Amino acid sequence: MSRIKHVVDVDTPPSAAAYARERQRPVYGASRAEVARHNKRAMAEYGDRLAADSIRNAPQPAPPVGAHPPTPELTDAGDIGQAVIDLLRVDRIEAARTRCLSRIVEEERHQAEEASRAALDARIDEALTAAWSAAAKREKVPGLLDDIVRWDAHERITQDRLNIGKRLREAIDERAVLEAREAVRGALDEIDDAVLDEAHAALADAVQAHERLALAGVAVDADAGALVDAGDDGVLSALRLWRSAVARWSDVQAVRQWCAAALARGFVVSQGSVVVVPPPRKRSGEYLRHDDAQRHNGPQAEALTQGSGAWQGDAPSWLGQGSHEALRWWVGLDEHERPEPRGVADLDDVVGVVSA
Known part of the structure; x- marks a missing residue:
């Protein structure tokens, strides 16, 4: 009975499957350090494959949503745009808004001056009363000028007045946009x-x-x-x-x-x-x-x-x-x-x- 001889073809490179079998084959006679390096390399390759699969199978993010086109300007719409501007006269609305705001600024300045004078008079009266009482009792008269000069200016105007001015400005803006919208509907x-x-x-x-x-x-x-x-x-x-x-x-x-x-x-x-x-x-x-x-x-x-x-x-x-x-x-x-x-x-x- 003849024996079958296995002929190794050295000219043909081994297949990828052969490489894989070789990597999976136990390493006999290797040292513990070599075995550890082999296992570490195998685990790293496995981890890389998992990461690649995770990236490949991950849900793709939705494409970014584009912006709405801006509203055209009447000033860029030629003669017909100018005709509409002349019909609406939004410039009159803006002028009325500006005059109202200017009036608020003027009144706030006047009220601030009045509040400052009233508060200063009250402060002087309070300090003078204390000093006069001490002097009448032949006691040491407390300081007058220094206390008043060091008095904080922000106490002269109450927060309520500032809130009223802010609300008035908001009301003026609300009226302006309402007038503009009614101007469009009316024309x-x-x-x-x-x-x-x-x-x-x-x-x-x-x-x-x-x-x-x-x-x-x-x-x-x-x-x-x-x-x-x-x-x-x-x-x-x-x-x-x-x-x-x-x-x-x-x-x-x-x-x-x-x-x-x-x-x-x-x-x-x-x-x-x-x-x-x-x-x-x-x-x-x-x-x-x-x-x-x-x-x-x-x-x-x-x-x-x-x-x-x-x-x-x-x-x-x-x-x-x-x-x-x-x-x-x-x-x-x-x-x-x-x-x-x-x-x-x-x-x-x-x-x-x-x-x-």
Whole structure:
């Protein structure tokens, strides 16, 4: 019976499994120090594998929540923005607030002087009474001037008067923001007329520019090369008209966003000016309640007026916030299919959505 010989191929490296079996094989004849080093190395490798598995299987943190876009400023909304400023006259509200605050400062200064004189008279009378009584009894007269000079000035004005001044300032600010909000509501119909007039004018310019460019075979978003290739002197002026229409439409939407934000969130006094309350900060975290997420992270009034919210009737939901894209979509429709622009008279519906 022949014996089977095991041939060792020295040219083929051992497999990873063979390495693993070799690491698990007991080390016979090794010293205690070698065994300890072997066990320590094996435990370290095991710990590294556990740590890697823990990192790999750990739940990934939620992506950070972006901020709401800021409320547009009327001063940046061109002619229509200035027209709304002239209608609201918030500067008069701010001027009235400033005059009331100045009156408080003047009265507080006068009262402080009166309180100081009254307290000083009372202090002098008290010190003089004590000194006079001692002198009449032929006793040592206590000090008069030194005690009065060292008297603490903060005792001359009571805390109640300071609290009244603080509450008056708060009441003045509350009145200013209330007046600003009522000014918006009171002028909403006039603002609506101005916004719609400007919107229709922008749309008319957009149609005129689109038709002129179409006759020359040029799109509204053509580049400089297409303008040169068209060989038409009127193309450049038509493109300028288109860009002007886009800018005017952007200003109209900025005014609508501002009015919606003012009606939804109201006003606040910030750095001496009456401004629209800014959008709330978005929140995140595993303990965030659903109603808080809706209130802080849901779309604000500004966003609800954009896109399809800028038009009456049906408008595609995919319509973005860009004015160029909005006008390009609108002029591309048949004349009888083009929706009417939306003003600001029905923004109470938007406010109701935000407040819900």
